[in-house]
Amino acid sequence: MLSEFDLIKRYFAQHTITDPRIVLGIGDDCALVNPSPGMQLAISTDMLVSGRHFFPDADPYALGHKCLAVNLSDLAAMGASPVAFTLALSLPEANPEWLDQFSRGMLSLADEYACSLIGGDTTKGPLTICITVFGELPPGSALRRDAAQAGDDVWVSGTLGDARLALAGYRKEIKLDPAAQQQAAQRMHQPTPRIALGLALRGVANAALDISDGLTGDLGHILERSGMGASLHIDSLPAGPVLSHQSLATQRAFTLAGGDDYELCFTAPVAQRSAVIAAGVRSATPVTRIGSIDTAPGLRLLDDFGQTVSLQLTSFDHFSSP
Amino acid sequence: MLSEFDLIKRYFAQHTITDPRIVLGIGDDCALVNPSPGMQLAISTDMLVSGRHFFPDADPYALGHKCLAVNLSDLAAMGASPVAFTLALSLPEANPEWLDQFSRGMLSLADEYACSLIGGDTTKGPLTICITVFGELPPGSALRRDAAQAGDDVWVSGTLGDARLALAGYRKEIKLDPAAQQQAAQRMHQPTPRIALGLALRGVANAALDISDGLTGDLGHILERSGMGASLHIDSLPAGPVLSHQSLATQRAFTLAGGDDYELCFTAPVAQRSAVIAAGVRSATPVTRIGSIDTAPGLRLLDDFGQTVSLQLTSFDHFSSP
Numbered sequence: 001m002l003s004e005f006d007l008i009k010r011y012f013a014q015h016t017i018t019d020p021r022i023v024l025g026i027g028d029d030c031a032l033v034n035p036s037p038g039m040q041l042a043i044s045t046d047m048l049v050s051g052r053h054f055f056p057d058a059d060p061y062a063l064g065h066k067c068l069a070v071n072l073s074d075l076a077a078m079g080a081s082p083v084a085f086t087l088a089l090s091l092p093e094a095n096p097e098w099l100d101q102f103s104r105g106m107l108s109l110a111d112e113y114a115c116s117l118i119g120g121d122t123t124k125g126p127l128t129i130c131i132t133v134f135g136e137l138p139p140g141s142a143l144r145r146d147a148a149q150a151g152d153d154v155w156v157s158g159t160l161g162d163a164r165l166a167l168a169g170y171r172k173e174i175k176l177d178p179a180a181q182q183q184a185a186q187r188m189h190q191p192t193p194r195i196a197l198g199l200a201l202r203g204v205a206n207a208a209l210d211i212s213d214g215l216t217g218d219l220g221h222i223l224e225r226s227g228m229g230a231s232l233h234i235d236s237l238p239a240g241p242v243l244s245h246q247s248l249a250t251q252r253a254f255t256l257a258g259g260d261d262y263e264l265c266f267t268a269p270v271a272q273r274s275a276v277i278a279a280g281v282r283s284a285t286p287v288t289r290i291g292s293i294d295t296a297p298g299l300r301l302l303d304d305f306g307q308t309v310s311l312q313l314t315s316f317d318h319f320s321s322p
Numbered sequence: 323m324l325s326e327f328d329l330i331k332r333y334f335a336q337h338t339i340t341d342p343r344i345v346l347g348i349g350d351d352c353a354l355v356n357p358s359p360g361m362q363l364a365i366s367t368d369m370l371v372s373g374r375h376f377f378p379d380a381d382p383y384a385l386g387h388k389c390l391a392v393n394l395s396d397l398a399a400m401g402a403s404p405v406a407f408t409l410a411l412s413l414p415e416a417n418p419e420w421l422d423q424f425s426r427g428m429l430s431l432a433d434e435y436a437c438s439l440i441g442g443d444t445t446k447g448p449l450t451i452c453i454t455v456f457g458e459l460p461p462g463s464a465l466r467r468d469a470a471q472a473g474d475d476v477w478v479s480g481t482l483g484d485a486r487l488a489l490a491g492y493r494k495e496i497k498l499d500p501a502a503q504q505q506a507a508q509r510m511h512q513p514t515p516r517i518a519l520g521l522a523l524r525g526v527a528n529a530a531l532d533i534s535d536g537l538t539g540d541l542g543h544i545l546e547r548s549g550m551g552a553s554l555h556i557d558s559l560p561a562g563p564v565l566s567h568q569s570l571a572t573q574r575a576f577t578l579a580g581g582d583d584y585e586l587c588f589t590a591p592v593a594q595r596s597a598v599i600a601a602g603v604r605s606a607t608p609v610t611r612i613g614s615i616d617t618a619p620g621l622r623l624l625d626d627f628g629q630t631v632s633l634q635l636t637s638f639d640h641f642s643s644p
Contacts, residue, residue: 034461043440049412049448123370123375
């Protein structure tokens with residue numbers, strides 16, 4: 001049996017750190033980081049639990065990717081550039097093949113975003129993965145949830161709902177052919193953190209967050225913290241390429257309250273419309289205008305005829321869902 | 323049933339942040355921190371799993387204390403002053419009494435060390451607690467594991483072994499009277515992070531770490547990373563007040579390889595002996611000189627007569643222990 005120190009060394013400490021801001025990585029009581037002078041730190045943590053956030057038999061490469069991706073997505077939603085992350089890992093057993101794939105999936109994404117693995121902890125226990133990620137950004141440039149202004153457009157990046165459709169396929173709620181299931185599952189298992197768009201939206205957008213629990217629930221956090229309401233044009237919502245072949249009702253439900261999208265939802269002044277579109281082009285990320293912020297409390301859903309649509313939708317919640 | 327957002331708000335977001343370095347705490351995609359100009363960041367993460375690191379029925383107040391204390395101990399071992407921490411929590415159920423006590427135990431220690439809770443994540447799952455802690459220190463002042471020099475004295479703070487004795491009492495390996503069990507258990511459940519000593523040792527000590535898995539195993543990390551060996555005077559080891567009533571063999575075993583001590587083990591030049599003692603006085607922390615660093619590989623244990631003592635001792639390891 002490998003000791004935990006061997007484990008850490010073999011699969012994770014091989015990660016080469018070339019960032020001069022990282023003074024000391026894995027192997028001491030703490031990692032040491034020199035933040036860039038004058039920059040603010042953005043910090044986020046996420047815990048993913050087997051059977052709750054992923055299937056116990058999830059492909060370890062994709063799982064490694066996703067665990068880091070959802071954390072990078074939080075940096076993107078703040079407009080921060082990635083610097084480093086720590087990984088705490090509880091494992092039922094030290095399975096070399098699993099660790100090899102898991103670490104490759106995670107570290108290849110880390111390399112892609114120049115985000116150094118600087119520390120960690122490994123223990124025996126139920127499969128649980130906790131990542132804390134650090135980014136930096138100029139003071140005052142963060143895209144905060146409490147910054148939406150009346151009259152702002154509401155925008156969303158990429159497409160919504162394919163991850164939720166993949167889940168429906170796994171659950172046999174909806175029958176998908178194998179190719180469609182695979183395409184949707186890719187979206188569920190390997191989300192793309194919208195770092196480039198987040199950086200391009202600094203100074204352009206007002207408020208932003210990443211959509212993890214479903215558009216309406218997550219937009220609700222912006223509305224609550226900004227003291228605003230919003231109207232959404234539900235037939236403007238960009239359904240994912242697989243979802244777009246489903247019924248209108250399914251498209252509406254899964255784009256509005258799908259979960260696991262990891263797209264950015266953000267607000268920006270009307271005067272910044274062309275700047276938002278330019279930010280999308282510069283970051284090679286599609287952006288779609290889906291509604292507007294106003295001062296009337298609540299979230300109103302409108303169809304193409306301007307009629308109010310009532311949908312019984314709630315955001316995913318870990319403790320109140322069955 | 324409380325929603326996860328209600329949970330976070332009710333028990334943790336009440337934590338008042340008065341530190342001007344914390345720009346934004348809980349409630350957005352990321353927390354925002356302005357590090358003090360010119361300071362280096364020290365970062366550490368620890369994951370504690372029910373049934374592995376603590377008993378499933380552990381007192382939640384003491385558990386909250388301990389989870390943060392072991393992280394603060396890592397900052398102490400680096401000579402860093404606490405700034406902030408994040409908490410990720412997996413809970414089998416949303417038990418209000420448990421959360422109330424757990425959060426009080428954690429946040430009262432956080433207040434004591436001026437360490438702000440700036441972010442977190444909560445999910446349903448097996449009881450697992452992951453904390454990532456951030457401290458700061460002047461560049462070049464960190465007490466690193468790789469910095470021990472030949473001829474350095476080896477020192478330890480406080481006393482060793484009472485936490486291990488408490489475990490022996492719980493396991494019925496050793497019979498303790500209730501008062502002794504309670505006193506030793508206090509040491510096991512509510513360790514004191516040696517922050518003040520760590521700060522006082524900046525510029526005085528060379529290498530340091532905190533003793534979590536047992537003195538010999540942990541000192542071994544300093545020796546390995548510094549490319550050095552050491553001799554320890556095993557009858558100089560400061561046994562805890564409860565342990566000191568046990569047999570010499572038990573005292574030796576539990577001071578050398580007890581685990582859960584969370585004292586600092588550090589090395590310092592002979593010329594700094596009076597400075598080390600002054601640092602102990604300034605931080606109101608007992609310090610004991612227990613041996614010396616040399617260039618001969620390995621760790622030698624000597625008794626009061628200078629005779630080599632052979633003890634079959636191994637450090638605690640999560641994956642190779644039964």
